[in-house]
Amino acid sequence: MKTALMALAMTGSVLAGAPASAEKATILYGDLDLATAKGLRALEQRIDIAARKICGFNDHITGTRVRSPETKRCYAHAKAQGLQTLAAIVSANQLGG
Template sequence: MKKSLIALATIGTLFTAAPAFAGGVAIDYSDLNLTTEKGQQALERRIDKAAKDLCQYNRLRTGSRLASRQIEKCYKTAKKQAAQQMAAIVDSERLGG
């Protein structure tokens, strides 16, 4: 059975001051051919958007256009986690899934 989701989550305990960061999202890639560079780039864009949405990276903040350190940490953690999953999935796809 071909898996078609990447789970992207943040650890709520890391962000005790901002519980809105705790949670997760699934990223569907069943429509992508991950053996091609184009498919991998499309998945990377989906991961980036999901990480930004999950961590409220683009949310308007009063007084500053800069993301807080917590938001930056959330975003980087989510991207790193998803990149590890993506690498394993791409390797699996190259080997015939």
């Protein structure tokens, strides 16, 4: 299995249409065996953690624990983007890439 990197790039302000530079997260997965369910689950968890960090999903605003709609959209989009990249990587590895 090749050692490689995966990047997610989204921010809540980008999704809301405000001008901002997209944040990126690099997710290392060279230590995982993506041919196993355990390896795939571990990478999915890393994607989830990165999406939460990029979008500030775990940040709490004083006075509320409710996440803004922009934060929820950012998280959903960043996670979907990461899972889409994961699917492409798995597919390439199955084809011998």
